[in-house]
Amino acid sequence: MLGESQLRERIEHALSLSRADQTEVVIVGEDEQLTRFATSYIHQNVARQDLDVRVRVVLGKKIGVGSTNDLSDEGLARAVESAMTAASYQRDNPDFLSLPQPQPIRQVNGFVQATKSCTPRSRAEAARTICLPAREQGLDASGAFATRTYEYAVGNSLGIFAYYPTTLADLRTVIMSDEGSGYAAACSLDVEEIDAESVGREAIDKALRSQNPAEAAPGEYTVILEEYAVGGLLAYLAYMGFGAQAFQEGQSFMSGSLGKKVTGDNITIYDDGFDPTSLPMPFDFEGVPKQRVECINGGVVQGPVYDSYTAGKEKSKQSTGHALPAPSSIGPFAWNLAMAGGQVTKEEMLASTEKGLWVTRVHYVRPVHPLRTIVTGMTRDGTFLIEDGEIVGPVKNLRFTQNLLEALGEAEQIARETRLTREAFMESFIGGIRVPALKIGRFEFTSATEF
């Protein structure tokens, strides 16, 4: 870990080397340790220390980016020169206004020493805590337990300097036999909040209940989506439609729909980088403080998230603090998402369901028609048939092809409790999705698989 003073000194040094009109330096340090197990033993166990230095220079309206993972004087000089070279070959970008000006940033404590200090032995013991009970049940345990330390530092020639160290502990497991599987996961800033035994117990219980699934015919079902499934779907809704770039290009469901109702009254989705119950991130990759953005409130479209470039393309818009590292092909992105909880428990959802499916998680979700928010994907690791308010048994996995806004419009019940989830594409930065379980009145399954 490099620390604030060293990163500040390196950023100031890089800024001093630049001859550009404006210059920005972003440094992301990552110390990652991950223990992976499969068929109930540890088969991969790794540690990686890396960093990314990204220099963005502005010459008039020409922008260039240079990057390196070498923090030495020579490495920084090369990155600055690369950025200057890139900018010199640029053409003017009339839409670019300026790098952001400094703003006060509220402090957040996202760093937990216990997570940073977690040893390979501690992670191995957690893996054993899951593997041994699985073996005793005749099941195979697979999973990964990662502990990560990130440092984010952003500075620019207009006076921004922002620094945020944070940690993450992330444990996920699939317990399986040839005849069924179960999943569970937990993540936190603090490794001591990860209860491996509890995660293992949840997945083993699910796996035992998933054995010998029956076939279920494709078609429309009422579904209860567990938090893992809701998080997987919400991530794709955000990817397709919550960013200002897609909005401005007419490729988001929000395009032309500000103020319009797109789901039921009970759906509120927002992005909040300061939520202490999530994985906070107080500023973006331009050093702009994150604002809480209500993307959908009471079913009504409020608007997308912005970085400084997309904000500059609209009158009276300011960055909401959602820039990704430059250059970003997808524009700004919401990575501290949350959906507001409702009034019921999952047990009450189940009891009120005459016939339907219980979905633990979704797999390989991909957009089919982003503008209409249609996605496809599979159920995985615990899909059950519900009859007369009870789970009557496991079913083989099904493929859904579903309009997500229509599904949210059919949300009959929303669980009171929410859970923090993470998606695989979030691995390279801190961020999470806090969501409740949902009961959706109609959800379309278009085909089935053999297991």
Add this chain to the structure above:
Amino acid sequence: MKELASRALNLAQTLGATYADIRIAHRENQSVIVKNGTVEAISLSSNQGFGVRVIADGAWGFASTARLERNTIDEITALAIDIAQASALVKGGRLDLGPPEVHVDTYHTPVEVDPFQVSLDQKVDLLLACDEAMRRTRGVAVAEGNMLFMRKSQLFASTEGSLIEQEITETGAGLVATAVGHDEVQRRSHPNSFGRNQGTAGYEFIEKCDLLANAERLGEEAVALLSARQCPSQVTTLILGPTQLALQIHESCGHPTELDRALGTEASYAGTSFLTPDKLGGFPYGSDIVNITADATVVGGLGTFGYDDEGVAAQRTHLIKDGIFVGYLTSRETASRFGQRSNGAMRADGWGNIPLIRMTNINLEPGEWELADLFADTDDGIYMEMNKSWSIDDKRLNFQFGTEMAYEIKKGKRGDLLKNATYAGMTPQFWASCDAICNDKYWDVWGTPNCGKGQPSQVAHVGHGASTARFRNVHVGVMR
């Protein structure tokens, strides 16, 4: 560098490793992105570091860092040993790499024109000309183009005595025109979707892409798709163009033939495989004209190299022969469980990650058909090309793919343009329905630079040789 490598390997053995290897790598990237008449980004990047992989106490450990110094060599090697010893707390069966692999060699990607010597002006000018051509058609909302050039230099050394230096050069480019209408967005890409086509080659690859000659067509087709008919929902004959066939091969053959998946070691993330070891050598994967190879030696393929990342020489091997499943992609460890030697498919995403079993160039070997004859022989069906959407279950059986463009085939002739085309199926049934494959005149290797796998997640650059092929009785038009 050789001295540092030697220091790491000696220290690893001193600390108790029974095997160790080190990869010291340096990578240079240059990318140019244009969008709607402006240069959106030019970026130049470099990245370096090393990773040490060890077996100690009969278990694996790996550690890596960006800081290549004498003291970090010692620290990281000791950390790798510590990690391996922790792995041994939850150990599996005996870890056996099979016979030693000892190679002292060098390999360079054959390059005709060094892409880093071509001026940025020339690259920007070409992309801007394409951008202008794409936007000539009224209704094109977004025109994008990009080029990417990468050079990776790597030293691999092992305690078995291997010392391999490789320099891989990659070049890629792509265009995409997006048209936006009422409740509809359509796009067309060239030469491949999801960014670009890419290969191990120099700037000559850009010339071969013929970007400018295709740019205006993309704009026209994207706009035409806005008012095209929705792809009907039916069971029909499907002809897949080469880029979509490449994606089909990737998802439904490449991934399920990775032996680590079949043995369950990717179960918690990407999943397992329906091609379980009991099926090896006898399972009817497809019709008897289906021959699929893994070939890391094909010139220009994105999955082409001299040696994999555990020092095994590049090879060509059959995965599917005359329709029968006959082989996996393997590593030294997994191959030895079957009494085999690795076929050289262990690849790492840079110095900071361990090698995993990855695709090389997974190729559907050419058939015998002329393209015109294939269409003339098709009385009723749908042609689809260029992937837009892809999803497959975690055993690689149930898939659903969407393409950018499709059109009807009626009595051997091209019919109406169709939008939002999708098709779905189960892998063995789908390949069993393959009754025609075009010949080598229509065959090329397509680069997939975004293949994700593993935890921490890694991105591999792989290739897929494909021409055009026909499949019978396929469910198309899944989306309402």
